[in-house]
Amino acid sequence: MIEVERLSKRYGEVSAIRDVSFAARPGEVTGFLGPNGAGKTTTMRILTGFMPPSSGRAIVAGHDVFTDSMEVRRRVGYLPENVPLYRDMTAIGYLKFIADIRGLRDGKRRAREVLERVDLLPRANSRIRTLSKGMRQRVGVAQALIHDPEVLILDEPTIGLDPFQVLELRDLVRVLGRDHTVLFSTHILSEAEQICDQVVIIDRGQIMAQGSPQALRSELESGRPVVLRVEAPLDEALALVSALPEVERAGISADGITATPANPEQDPRPAIARAVLERGWALNELRSVAVTLEDIFLEVAGSHAPSEEPSGEAETLADLMEEDEVSHA
Amino acid sequence: MHSILAVFRRELALYFRSPVAYAIAFALLLFLGVLFNGFIAQANAALSFGSGIPADAGFAPNLLTFLMFLIAPLLTMRLLAEESREGTLEVLMTLPLHESSFIIGKFLAAWAYYTALLLLSLVFYVLQSFIGVPDAGVALGAYGGAWLYGGAVLAITMIWSAVTEDQIVAAFLGSATILVLYLAEIAAIWIAGQGSSSLVADFVRELGLQAHFSVTLAQGIVRAEDVVYFICVIIGALFITTRLVETRRWRA
Numbered sequence: 001m002i003e004v005e006r007l008s009k010r011y012g013e014v015s016a017i018r019d020v021s022f023a024a025r026p027g028e029v030t031g032f033l034g035p036n037g038a039g040k041t042t043t044m045r046i047l048t049g050f051m052p053p054s055s056g057r058a059i060v061a062g063h064d065v066f067t068d069s070m071e072v073r074r075r076v077g078y079l080p081e082n083v084p085l086y087r088d089m090t091a092i093g094y095l096k097f098i099a100d101i102r103g104l105r106d107g108k109r110r111a112r113e114v115l116e117r118v119d120l121l122p123r124a125n126s127r128i129r130t131l132s133k134g135m136r137q138r139v140g141v142a143q144a145l146i147h148d149p150e151v152l153i154l155d156e157p158t159i160g161l162d163p164f165q166v167l168e169l170r171d172l173v174r175v176l177g178r179d180h181t182v183l184f185s186t187h188i189l190s191e192a193e194q195i196c197d198q199v200v201i202i203d204r205g206q207i208m209a210q211g212s213p214q215a216l217r218s219e220l221e222s223g224r225p226v227v228l229r230v231e232a233p234l235d236e237a238l239a240l241v242s243a244l245p246e247v248e249r250a251g252i253s254a255d256g257i258t259a260t261p262a263n264p265e266q267d268p269r270p271a272i273a274r275a276v277l278e279r280g281w282a283l284n285e286l287r288s289v290a291v292t293l294e295d296i297f298l299e300v301a302g303s304h305a306p307s308e309e310p311s312g313e314a315e316t317l318a319d320l321m322e323e324d325e326v327s328h329a
Numbered sequence: 330m331h332s333i334l335a336v337f338r339r340e341l342a343l344y345f346r347s348p349v350a351y352a353i354a355f356a357l358l359l360f361l362g363v364l365f366n367g368f369i370a371q372a373n374a375a376l377s378f379g380s381g382i383p384a385d386a387g388f389a390p391n392l393l394t395f396l397m398f399l400i401a402p403l404l405t406m407r408l409l410a411e412e413s414r415e416g417t418l419e420v421l422m423t424l425p426l427h428e429s430s431f432i433i434g435k436f437l438a439a440w441a442y443y444t445a446l447l448l449l450s451l452v453f454y455v456l457q458s459f460i461g462v463p464d465a466g467v468a469l470g471a472y473g474g475a476w477l478y479g480g481a482v483l484a485i486t487m488i489w490s491a492v493t494e495d496q497i498v499a500a501f502l503g504s505a506t507i508l509v510l511y512l513a514e515i516a517a518i519w520i521a522g523q524g525s526s527s528l529v530a531d532f533v534r535e536l537g538l539q540a541h542f543s544v545t546l547a548q549g550i551v552r553a554e555d556v557v558y559f560i561c562v563i564i565g566a567l568f569i570t571t572r573l574v575e576t577r578r579w580r581a
Contacts (some may be wrong), residue, residue, distance in 0.1 A: 078420070085417065101335045102425060
């Protein structure tokens with residue numbers, strides 16, 4: 001369990017993170033999503049007891065990271081960004097070293113167990129410098145797992161891996177999420193969407209949105225335009241759709257006709273389908289424009305920019321963000 | 330305790346695997362051997378005139394302590410600078426151990442390697458005892474003193490490894506610091522010659538390394554104050570190093 005309350009970190013005048021609040025539950029993978037420099041690493045460093053916050057509170061595995069740092073460090077497994085390892089040691093030697101520092105009994109056996117878990121036992125006696133990037137990453141994960149921690153914090157574990165290794169690592173994280181609290185940072189949105197039960201979006205040091213990928217999507221999908229393709233003259237179809245009370249406006253796009261709903265709460269698709277079928281036309285396609293985390297992220301981050309003109313879409317987004325802020329206050 | 334031991338073991342293994350450590354041992358023994366050879370030749374020449382010269386039991390420890398301004402920075406420059414640059418310090422600092430544990434572990438490993446060097450240099454005492462009668466008491470004082478002296482010097486040079494991420498810079502600054510402390514006696518003589526109060530001169534001399542070694546321990550004179558001086562320097566330097574590493578949490 002990780003509970004973060006109004007956490008801030010300032011470097012002189014510059015705020016690295018501001019009033020960050022979120023919670024990560026056991027048995028779930030929480031994705032910490034944001035562009036580079038958004039404050040992900042800073043937050044994670046505070047949560048692992050590497051550095052103290054300027055203000056705010058964070059409880060990790062039942063202990064305060066500031067007042068009870070040693071207890072937190074005993075219960076957290078941490079994989080820092082760029083996976084720092086001692087290159088001159090063998091994989092098994094390194095893990096044994098970490099086990100010894102942590103005071104684990106039977107360090108050698110633990111080291112072998114975690115190496116097996118990350119599927120690296122055949123290379124146990126290779127020097128870390130001779131291992132591939134993906135293997136090193138797995139040694140880093142093994143290091144974070146060696147004491148079977150309650151909480152796992154992984155800072156961009158998939159960065160720099162080839163697609164195959166990325167898939168392997170995602171699988172591993174998903175499996176680990178079943179019996180640990182996993183906080184996992186990434187700037188790749190599809191990744192968060194695939195493996196996370198909960199997503200926390202951070203940008204410029206502030207939490208922009210949080211929730212399950214599905215919830216975030218459905219929240220944004222309401223009010224999204226719908227696209228339809230009809231076997232009929234384009235201008236007649238356009239006139240028909242535009243005239244519907246459920247549709248605010250309609251236009252022609254590359255996909256067909258794009259219609260914006262008048263009321264974001266109400267899906268215009270049933271009305272459109274009925275109207276088209278009443279005219280006896282064939283309805284080839286009718287769908288809501290799919291929302292990916294990519295869209296959510298771009299909109300959430302984009303609306304934060306001061307130059308953004310208020311538009312219909314931005315309003316719904318502003319609504320979303322207000323809700324978000326209220327829930328944190 | 331287990332974490333100090335784990336760090337100590339890792340660092341010591343690293344010394345005995347690194348070519349630098351062997352190069353230092355080789356260069357030291359070569360240098361001492363050449364000088365020893367000259368020393369024997371001199372003794373032989375004196376003998377041909379019918380007068381012997383006494384075997385200096387402190388031969389190797391004296392030279393070793395002098396050379397420490399070169400050796401110590403080479404041994405300690407890596408200890409913290411490399412961890413900091415490679416980012417492995419972040420892992421250590423998020424493990425459940427206090428900074429002082431891994432700093433003590435690293436220091437003890439450097440000191441243990443130095444102890445091995447010192448034991449190697451015992452070979453000259455053994456040779457001396459074959460051809461002459463070196464004073465065993467002087468040898469005991471000189472070797473024991475050189476051991477403490479080395480610990481103090483290693484602890485001081487290690488501070489610089491915590492200050493900078495650049496090993497070369499750490500080595501240079503360490504070397505300069507030790508040279509200054511080594512030459513404090515000369516500075517003290519100069520200050521005394523300026524006619525100012527002898528208190529300042531005494532203070533500077535007592536601050537230096539040589540005042541606590543060359544005229545006392547190296548002559549077989551064991552004074553409590555010298556032993557206390559070296560132990561205090563070790564503890565003080567380790568304390569400063571710990572504090573410097575701790576500040577990384579706030580600077581990071």
